[in-house]
Amino acid sequence: xxxxxxxxxxxxxxxxxxxxxxxxxxxxxxxxxxxxxxxxxxxxxxxxxxxxxxxxxxxxxxxxxxxxxxxxxxxxxxxxxxxxxxxxxxxxxxxxxxxxxxxxxxxxxxxxxxxxxxxxxxxxxxxxxxxxxxxxxxxxxxxxxxxxxxxxxxxxxxxxxxxxxxxxxxxxxxxxxxxxxxxxxxxxxxxxxxxxxxxxxxxxxxxxxxxxxxxxxxxxxxxxxxxxxxxxxxxxxxxxxxxxxxxxxxxxxxxxxxxxxxxxxxxxxxxxxxxxxxxxxxxxxxxxxxxxxxxxxxxxxxxxxxxxxxxxxxxxxxxxxxxxxxxxxxxxxxxxxxxxxxxxxxxxxxxxxxxx
Numbered sequence: 298x299x300x301x302x303x304x305x306x307x308x309x310x311x312x313x314x315x316x317x318x319x320x321x322x323x324x325x326x327x328x329x330x331x332x333x334x335x336x337x338x339x340x341x342x343x344x345x346x347x348x349x350x351x352x353x354x355x356x357x358x359x360x361x362x363x364x365x366x367x368x369x370x371x372x373x374x375x376x377x378x379x380x381x382x383x384x385x386x387x388x389x390x391x392x393x394x395x396x397x398x399x400x401x402x403x404x405x406x407x408x409x410x411x412x413x414x415x416x417x418x419x420x421x422x423x424x425x426x427x428x429x430x431x432x433x434x435x436x437x438x439x440x441x442x443x444x445x446x447x448x449x450x451x452x453x454x455x456x457x458x459x460x461x462x463x464x465x466x467x468x469x470x471x472x473x474x475x476x477x478x479x480x481x482x483x484x485x486x487x488x489x490x491x492x493x494x495x496x497x498x499x500x501x502x503x504x505x506x507x508x509x510x511x512x513x514x515x516x517x518x519x520x521x522x523x524x525x526x527x528x529x530x531x532x533x534x535x536x537x538x539x540x541x542x543x544x545x546x547x548x549x550x551x552x553x554x555x556x557x558x559x560x561x562x563x564x565x566x567x568x569x570x571x572x573x574x575x576x577x578x579x580x581x582x583x584x585x586x587x588x589x590x591x592x593x594x595x596x597x598x599x600x601x602x603x604x605x606x607x608x609x610x611x612x613x614x615x616x617x618x619x620x621x622x623x624x625x626x627x628x629x630x631x632x633x634x635x636x637x638x639x640x641x642x643x644x645x646x647x648x649x650x651x652x653x
Contacts, residue, residue: 298427298428298429298444298447302427302428303447303448306386306413306427307449309385310339310342310344310448313342313343313344314345314385315347315380315383315384315385316339316346316347316384316385316386316387317348317380317381317386317388317410318332318335318346318348318349318388319348319350319351319387319389319401320332320348320351320390320398321351321391321397321398322351322352322397322399323352323548324354324358325354325355325552326358326465326467326468326503327436327437327469328350328354328392328465329350329354329358329361329364329465330361330437330461330462330463331391331436331440331461332350332367332390332391333348333363333364334458334461335441336348336366337455337457338450338453338454342450342453347366347380347384348363348368349367349368349369349370349377349380349401350367350369351371351398351399351401352370353369353371353372353548354549355548355549355552356548356549357502357549358464358503361464362457363457374400377401382404382408385410385411386411386412386413387405387410387412387413388413388415389405389413389415389416390437391415391416392416393416393418394421406424411426411427412424412425412427413427413428413429414427414430415428415437415440415444416429417432417433417434417435417436417440417602418432418600418601418602419432419590419601419602419603429443429444429447433477435469435470435478435479435482436465436469436477437465437469438462438463438465438469439462439482439485441462442488442489445458454488454492455492456492456494459489460493460494460499462485462494463486463489463494463496464499466482466485466486466489470482471556473486510544510550514546514551515557517540518534518554518557519557522534522535522540523557523558525564526625527563528629529566529629530563530566530632531564531568531625532558532561532564532566532568533569533618533621534554534555534569534570535571535618536551536570537572538573538574541572551571555567555569555580556582558582559582559583565583565587565632565633566581566582566583567582567583570618576609576610576611577610577611577613578607578609579593579607579609579610580606580607581593581599581601581606581608582605583604583605586603587628587631588603588604589604589606590606592628593607594608596608596621596624597609597610598610
């Protein structure tokens with residue numbers, strides 16, 4: 298965001314306005330942390346602020362300050378459309394393509410309101426009047442902190458804002474272990490704790506408040522649904538819709554499962570394929586310079602970050618896995634796999650299909 302944009306958006310927000318904040322489909326910790334962090338900041342400035350999500354999000358995020366005022370577009374479309382129609386400015390957080398907010402994108406796209414993207418994903422689309430975009434930022438919550446600072450309002454960062462922003466930074470950095478974590482990240486975290494962020498309590502609410510069903514589903518994935526393809530440096534999980542029902546699946550129950558595959562020694566590429574509502578949802582993670590954003594964009598209609606991306610497949614789960622495994626041969630050199638004669642003899646496709 299250049300100096301002229303900063304000046305213009307400051308002027309726009311100098312008097313109370315109708316503000317709408319939207320974030321991506323199936324919001325995660327960074328999406329909701331940034332949205333509600335910005336909500337709590339702008340509310341202090343006397344703006345009328347409405348946060349709209351395309352659909353629901355995990356219940357372990359419901360405690361975030363301001364959550365009770367969030368509108369779920371999938372269940373309250375009429376109310377959400379009215380808010381968008383009345384908006385003077387719309388903040389688009391943690392996404393940079395209107396297709397990432399599904400039907401809500403149609404409403405945002407046709408709105409006459411000024412639009413501001415605050416995001417850290419690759420390859421943003423050109424649909425906004427203002428953009429605070431940095432792919433080196435660890436999270437959109439880090440950029441919300443930057444935005445508040447650009448507005449000259451760091452003094453307004455209170456406990457509620459701090460709890461929201463800490464949540465998004467913590468979850469998007471994998472509790473500060475991903476390469477995106479920088480000295481700046483830790484400096485911001487220190488400031489948030491100074492301002493009232495309850496770091497230990499936030500961790501407990503996100504990671505240590507699991508249902509029995511969620512833990513049993515994780516155990517099932519680890520014991521029964523993991524396929525390791527050592528000669529491709531790849532490991533993946535699969536789940537069918539009836540398996541989700543067996544464990545009383547709730548949104549967020551499989552979040553982070555893909556990281557267990559990536560944690561295996563020698564694995565540089567991990568994937569998770571889950572069947573929901575007739576669509577195969579995909580999650581990709583990688584280590585080093587293997588770019589899963591490019592992989593997902595090219596083969597699975599998705600995208601994201603260089604080391605973390607998502608996508609989808611409209612063919613069956615079995616067909617999706619066959620496709621995925623067949624693609625790996627073309628990336629063998631990039632994945633730098635260890636040779637594995639045993640797997641070669643067994644046959645990769647056969648090994649993959651066995652686990653589906």
